[in-house]
Amino acid sequence: MEYPSKLIEDAVNEVSKLPGIGKKTALRLVLHLVKENENKTYALTNALNKLRENIRFCDTCHNISDEEECSICRSQRREKSIICVVEETQDVMAIENTSQYAGVYHVLGGVISPMNGIGPSDLKIDSLVSRVAQANGAIKEIILALSPTMEGDTTAFYLNRRLKDFTLKVTSIARGVPVGGDLEYTDEITLGRSILGRTLFN
């Protein structure tokens, strides 16, 4: 595509580096900004710059936080003896939205993925192990809430091995047929797991 201006071209190139945004969408967004009042662009770029300058992560659980310790780790009402291990901040937000969990979290920052060159040392795994060790038996359960993918399963196995010397339960979130899902259209692996992992009907 030929751009009428180098400035437009540079902006389109940068915007189209964002995930899921191609050159056409980027051009639409950039031309939208050009058409709007310039303060809108500055408000956007300021918010992003401030985010990058001041963003910090909770020292305990590594979730995104505005302070040294995040609001969940600071809360008196959260059960500190249960840690839910997730990949990313998004997962914390998703679980918080269910209102079904009152424990605390540990954000790994990804999963072990040799294909993408991500090993255990790139994740907050040592931090989890030392967090459990420092709690001196106060932590009773680790819930693994990782993606049901090969990488997620690998990470779960690795974590389970690293945690086996502690006296605590390591659990994994239930895998099965989604609520509202149709048996007929559920893939065989999920359906198979839902039969193996069947629960008492009470």
Next chain:
Amino acid sequence: MEYPSKLIEDAVNEVSKLPGIGKKTALRLVLHLVKENENKTYALTNALNKLRENIRFCDTCHNISDEEECSICRSQRREKSIICVVEETQDVMAIENTSQYAGVYHVLGGVISPMNGIGPSDLKIDSLVSRVAQANGAIKEIILALSPTMEGDTTAFYLNRRLKDFTLKVTSIARGVPVGGDLEYTDEITLGRSILGRTLFN
């Protein structure tokens, strides 16, 4: 949605003001930037800030340009006696992509739309009329390439009235069945116009 950080919330609010980007997509984009190296965020915000600071429009055709006069208006190879009137920069890019047009352009910056409070004085219409007047008869044809909507048609009628005292042709791009389109699925108005505007088969 509850955000783990005010910074994230502010950034999501700003990004979700862009057209076609909702809160969920904005969150995904913002968390992507947080995960990447901070230089990527700064490259993005710098490109956008520079764009807003230095963007300028061609003095003649009002298209986006890096200089006082855009490359199309400056070019010796463009036919200056034909002006194609379009709404936006995107339209210039689309027509340039066809390689079927060798004249120059005039970018109105929108169409007359009383519903959105856009009247003739908000567009570069006076500028077009004085451009034609100053050319002193050198402009032979004005091609109206506006959207086939009520607003586009209104603008075309208005432009035609403003230009009627000059000795030039005012034409409109052809309306008809799109190439590769199916007669059966073409709406009646388009099909009707394609019959009224039929051309000699040579």
